[in-house]
Amino acid sequence: MELPLRPEIVQSLKAGDEVLLNGYVYTARDQTHLRLIKDIGKKKLPFDLHGQTIYYTGPTPAPRGKKIGSCGPTTSGRMDAFTPALLKAGIKGMIGKGRRSEEVRQAIKRHKAVYFLAIAGAGAYLSKKIAEAKPVLYKDLGAEAVYRLKVRDFPVVVGIDSKGRSIYK
Amino acid sequence: MRKINAEKIREAVARLAIEANLILRKDVLRALKRAYSKERSRRAKKVLKALVENAAIASSEGIPICQDTGIATVFLDIGQDVAITGGDLNKAVNKGIAEGYKRGFLRKSVVSDPLSRVNTRDNTPAVIHTKIVPGGKIKITVAPKGFGSENKSVTGMFKPTDGADKIGRFILEAVKKAGPDACPPYIVGVGIGGTLDKACILAKEALLRPIDKRNPRHHIAGLERALLKKINGLNIGPMGLGGRATCLGLNIEVYPTHIAGLPVCVSISCHATRSAAVTL
Structure with a gap:
């Protein structure tokens, strides 16, 4: 499945579907979300959030000869408070692990977006599915900087679909 | 009096930090493989297979098992007949952590x-627990723990008359609350007794014991087995998508406590529960 996700593709996905993602995603976690929320609409960002997919992760530094280190998902629930605003700003996909709040589920439905689950705790395994990694924003945050990652056959499961159906009861 | 140079401690800590983060503990890997062979759900089996593969990639390619290489908890069991020479002990440990996290390309x-939140850029300081023990050796254990699971750990102060049933329900509830969020299948460390602070340290120490080794106290071993069985009936499963494998191991450590209380700490830990130790 190609990234950025086309609207008709997003809307065809159902909670529980297993998908392989190909293309670019942007990493963002706690402090990054805090900054993005402040900067959206005020500062010019080096990339357009519209239609993009965000991956909740903070990778380990790339060892010599590698594109990236370990790069698995972090707990999505910590980003819940910021997610409705980011969806409003145009993001269409999120990749993380674990449950989301009711507000986030509603916002996903409202904006016809999608929440994917990646294999939790499989950072080394998932690093093999990343072909490129480049820090593009908030580089001072170290592991929390925004990286642009090129993913190749990156395995995910649809956690919450565009109709608001969740894989977790 | 045996002399041990602080430099030796620094070197050992650096090496252990890398080892713990790159090589999954044998007991944990064994349990993952066993869970894979016993699992019936297709999806759970697929996830467990990826986790076993993840451990193999980490050790063969020198990539951390998990991107959350943790805040390092360091346990030092120092023999009372040892004199540490050539430098400050805590500084040596923290220098070792900084060196290990740099050399091993581990995340800082x-x-x-905790409030102004500026990254120290070398993953120091470690949380250091020092114990003075008989003898002339130093045992160093480095246990990096990710915060996805640390955030789900809980403590409870029970009444002395509450007993094992109520504690059992509390532990079960803690695992349910962690649900799919903290990288199941879990390893659960429980500390019972002492004081609030002692119970928390016991819970962390419980995570260091191989998960296929039961507590030597008969009734505690029984409680470990019973709770593990109950947790694995919760159908949380790998990634929280259902399955038999919700918990790979549950260890309980106990300590004498006060007539008026029954402190309990539940340390939730992920399927990548990490530690490495050496005796100098």
Whole structure:
């Protein structure tokens, strides 16, 4: 499945579907979300959030000869408070692990977006599915900087679909 | 009096930090493989297979098992007949952590202040627990723990008359609350007794014991087995998508306590529960 996700593709996905993602995603976690929320609409960002997919992760530094280190998902629930605003700003996909709040589920439905689950705790395994990694924003945050990652056959499961159906009861 | 140079401690800590983060503990890997062979759900089996593969990639390619290489908890059991020479002990440990996290390309996840939150950029300081024990050796254990699971750990102060049933329900509830969020299948460390602070340290120490080794106290071993069985009936499963494998191991450590209380700490830990130790 190609990234950025086309609207008709997003809307065809159902909670529980297993998908392989190909293309670019942007990493963002706690402090990054805090900054993005402040900067959206005020500062010019080096990339357009519209239609993009965000991956909740903070990778380990790339060892010599590698594109990236370990790069698995972090707990999505910590980003819940910021997610409705980011969806409003145009993001269409999120990749993380674990449950989301009711507000986030509603916002996903409202904006016809999608929440994917990646294999939790499989950072080394998932690093093999990343072909490129480049820090593009908030580089001072170290592991929390925004990286642009090129993913190749990156395995995910649809956690919450565009109709608001969740894989977790 | 045996002399041990602080430099030796620094070197050992650096090496252990890398080893713990790159090589999954044998007991944990064994349990993952066993869970894979016993699992019936197709999806759970697929996830467990990826986790076993993840451990193999980490050790063969020198990539951390998990991107959250943790805040390092360091346990020092120092023989009372040892004199540490050539430098400050805590500094040596922290230098070792800084060196290990740099050399091993591990993530620097520590902030200097819990509120102003500026990254220290070398993953120091470690949380250090020092114990003075008989003998002339030093045992060093480095246990990096990710915060996805640390955030789900809980403590409870029970009444002395509450007993094992109520504690059992509390532990079960803690695992349910962690649900799919903290990287199941879990390893659960429980500390019972002492004081609030003692119970928390016991819970962390419980995570260091191989998960296929039961507590030597008969009734505690029984409680470990019973709770593990109950947790694995919760159908949380790998990634929280259902399955038999919700918990790979549950260890309980106990300590004498006060007539008026029954402190309990439940340390939830992920399927990548990490530690490495050496005796100098």
